[in-house]
Amino acid sequence: MKPLDAIDRKLIALLQDNARLSTVALARAVGLSRSSVQERLQRLEKGGVISQYTVRLGSGGDPLQAWLFLRYAEGFSCDDVMPLLVALPAVRACHSVAGEIDMLVLVQADTPAMLSEVREQVAAFKGIDDVTTIPVLRVMLDRG
Incomplete structure (x- = not known):
C-alpha cells in the first residue's frame, strides 16, 4: 500500500470524529469528488488502515x-x-x-x-x- 497522504489523513480524522459522515460530506470536506473519496476509502480498507467504522487504525502499525x-x-x-x-x-x-x-x-x-x-x-x-x-x-x- 502506498503511504498515506494529507487527504488520507484528513479523511481518517473526519471519520474518527464522526464515522457516520456520508461520502458526499467527506468529499466536500476534502475537496474531491464522491467517487475519488470512495476509491480512497476502499484502498484504506483493503490496506488495513481502516479496520472498522468505529474508526480504528488497522495493520498500518500503531500510530x-x-x-x-x-x-x-x-x-x-x-x-x-x-x-x-x-x-x-x-x-x-x-x-x-x-x-x-x-x-x-x-x-x-x-x-x-x-x-x-x-x-x-x-x-x-x-x-x-x-x-x-x-x-x-x-x-x-x-x-x-
Whole structure:
C-alpha cells in the first residue's frame, strides 16, 4: 500500500470524529469528488488502515503519539491558538492547564517524520512561544 497522504489523513480524522459522515460530506470536506473519496476509502480498507467504522487504525502499525506542552507568547491565549490547532488533523486532544505551561496537546502521526512536521507546524503558530515534545512510549490506561 502506498503511504498515506494529507487527504488520507484528513479523511481518517473526519471519520474518527464522526464515522457516520456520508461520502458526499467527506468529499466536500476534502475537496474531491464522491467517487475519488470512495476509491480512497476502499484502498484504506483493503490496506488495513481502516479496520472498522468505529474508526480504528488497522495493520498500518500503531500510530505514534506525543504530548506537546505549549506556552503562549505574551498577550496570547487559548482562544488565539485553538482555531489553529483544530485545523490540524493530527491534533487529537487539547487541554488548557494552569502552571508553567498553558496547554497540553495530544498529537498522533504515522511516522516520526510526520510527528516532527506537526510539532514544527505548531511551534510556528503565531502566539506560541515555546513547545516541549513528550513522546508517548506506551498507553497504560485510556478510558476515553
